[in-house]
Amino acid sequence: QQTQSPLPLHPFTPPGTCPIPFDDDSPASEAAGLPWTSAPYCLTPRSVGSAQKFCLYTAAAYNLGAGLSVLTTPDAAASLAAAVADPSPAWHARDHLAVGGVLGREQEARVGYKVVNVRGKGMGVVATRLIKKFETVMVSLPAVLVDNEFLPAEEEEAPAEGAKFWKRVEGVGDWARVDRLARSREGANVVEDVVRTNAFGVRVLDREGKGLYPEIARLNHACDPNAFPRFTRSDLAMRAVATRDILPGEEITISYIPLGMPTTHRLRSLANWGFNCTCALCTAPAAARDASDARRHRLVEVYYAMQEEGVSYADLVELTREFVETVEVERLDTKVGEYYQAFMRIYYNAGDAESALKYARLGLKYAEAFADPEGGFCQGFRADLRFLEAQRKSK
Numbered sequence: 551q552q553t554q555s556p557l558p559l560h561p562f563t564p565p566g567t568c569p570i571p572f573d574d575d576s577p578a579s580e581a582a583g584l585p586w587t588s589a590p591y592c593l594t595p596r597s598v599g600s601a602q603k604f605c606l607y608t609a610a611a612y613n614l615g616a617g618l619s620v621l622t623t624p625d626a627a628a629s630l631a632a633a634v635a636d637p638s639p640a641w642h643a644r645d646h647l648a649v650g651g652v653l654g655r656e657q658e659a660r661v662g663y664k665v666v667n668v669r670g671k672g673m674g675v676v677a678t679r680l681i682k683k684f685e686t687v688m689v690s691l692p693a694v695l696v697d698n699e700f701l702p703a704e705e706e707e708a709p710a711e712g713a714k715f716w717k718r719v720e721g722v723g724d725w726a727r728v729d730r731l732a733r734s735r736e737g738a739n740v741v742e743d744v745v746r747t748n749a750f751g752v753r754v755l756d757r758e759g760k761g762l763y764p765e766i767a768r769l770n771h772a773c774d775p776n777a778f779p780r781f782t783r784s785d786l787a788m789r790a791v792a793t794r795d796i797l798p799g800e801e802i803t804i805s806y807i808p809l810g811m812p813t814t815h816r817l818r819s820l821a822n823w824g825f826n827c828t829c830a831l832c833t834a835p836a837a838a839r840d841a842s843d844a845r846r847h848r849l850v851e852v853y854y855a856m857q858e859e860g861v862s863y864a865d866l867v868e869l870t871r872e873f874v875e876t877v878e879v880e881r882l883d884t885k886v887g888e889y890y891q892a893f894m895r896i897y898y899n900a901g902d903a904e905s906a907l908k909y910a911r912l913g914l915k916y917a918e919a920f921a922d923p924e925g926g927f928c929q930g931f932r933a934d935l936r937f938l939e940a941q942r943k944s945k
């Protein structure tokens with residue numbers, strides 16, 4: 551009898567759920583079983599020449615009454631319905647519902663952090679105990695999810711109809727949780743200001759959008775952060791995962807921009823966030839910044855050199871050693887999954903299947919810690935690893 555290997559985490563819709571798009575034209579009877587607590591408010595943003603209908607869906611009971619507003623297409627909303635109806639029983643979610651935004655002592659001890667004023671940055675989050683590398687520091691469920699067609703990076707490209715949506719988001723669920731967040735601008739709509747200051751990129755049904763996670767939103771930016779925000783599609787949660795050990799009293803930080811860029815690129819990217827970065831790397835002496843920049847440029851060179859045609863195996867090994875050492879110095883742990891997946895291919899093509907397997911195993915560990923375990927990247931990586939393992943067995 552044939553035995554089957556265990557299936558990896560699957561990307562499919564859970565059995566028994568068949569998401570049917572629901573909008574303002576749908577019969578009310580189809581709302582049964584959906585998590586939305588008011589009728590969807592829909593419009594087609596013709597001001598930007600769009601023919602796509604967008605609706606505002608609200609789930610006031612979501613996350614123990616904290617509430618959720620989703621501004622997206624009926625298809626994308628349908629794909630979210632199961633996760634919204636059954637939010638993950640995140641062990642920290644309850645602790646985040648702090649009265650007035652302040653955690654009690656007991657809550658603080660349980661969650662391992664507290665929200666405090668941080669000089670030059672407004673509020674921020676500091677560790678109240680030792681947090682180990684790979685540990686999940688914080689789990690946050692969204693208060694607002696909005697499609698990028700309504701929130702383009704260039705404000706002039708935003709549809710004029712957006713204002714009608716933004717106003718309706720005010721007051722949903724525990725509104726104070728959103729209202730007391732930082733604002734780096736004063737536009738026409740409070741919600742838009744809060745979302746533009748605090749939200750992170752999320753992807754729902756192949757559509758790019760932004761998610762506002764009020765607890766994660768208290769984490770300040772650092773160019774050399776000690777935590778990483780990881781979005782998981784299956785439960786819509788954003789988790790902050792420690793990228794190294796964090797000591798009690800240390801500020802917990804994440805990067806608002808892709809990691810690994812040299813100073814000039816970083817500053818350009820951070821300009822979109824509308825604040826002057828006062829993180830340790832940005833305020834480090836010029837010599838330290840230059841040295842870090844030089845290492846980051848060298849990483850790119852080494853990466854390409856490793857893939858050059860005709861590179862000798864001995865050179866490949868030497869370049870790999872230099873790359874791994876530099877990644878360690880620059881503390882780019884969250885990118886190790888991506889790098890090692892590339893090494894896996896390079897070593898496989900160089901005829902060294904054993905090293906390819908080693909990098910696949912190590913890389914997958916990092917990928918699963920810092921990327922969505924059910925997302926395409928991890929799925930593809932698992933398939934690569936299975937292939938390499940099967941090949942070794944067959945020898």
Ligand SMILES: C[S@@+](CC[C@H](N)C(=O)[O-])C[C@H]1O[C@@H](n2cnc3c(N)ncnc32)[C@H](O)[C@@H]1O
Pocket residue numbers: 670671672673674731732733734747748767768769770771772823824825826827828829
């Ligand atoms: C997502 S919020 C972070 C939490 C915020 N400090 C608060 O009081 O709620 C982003 C805002 O925090 C501030 N901020 C975050 N990181 C910073 C940094 N490295 N340097 C200076 N200000 C920072 C900026 O005002 C920015 O607009």
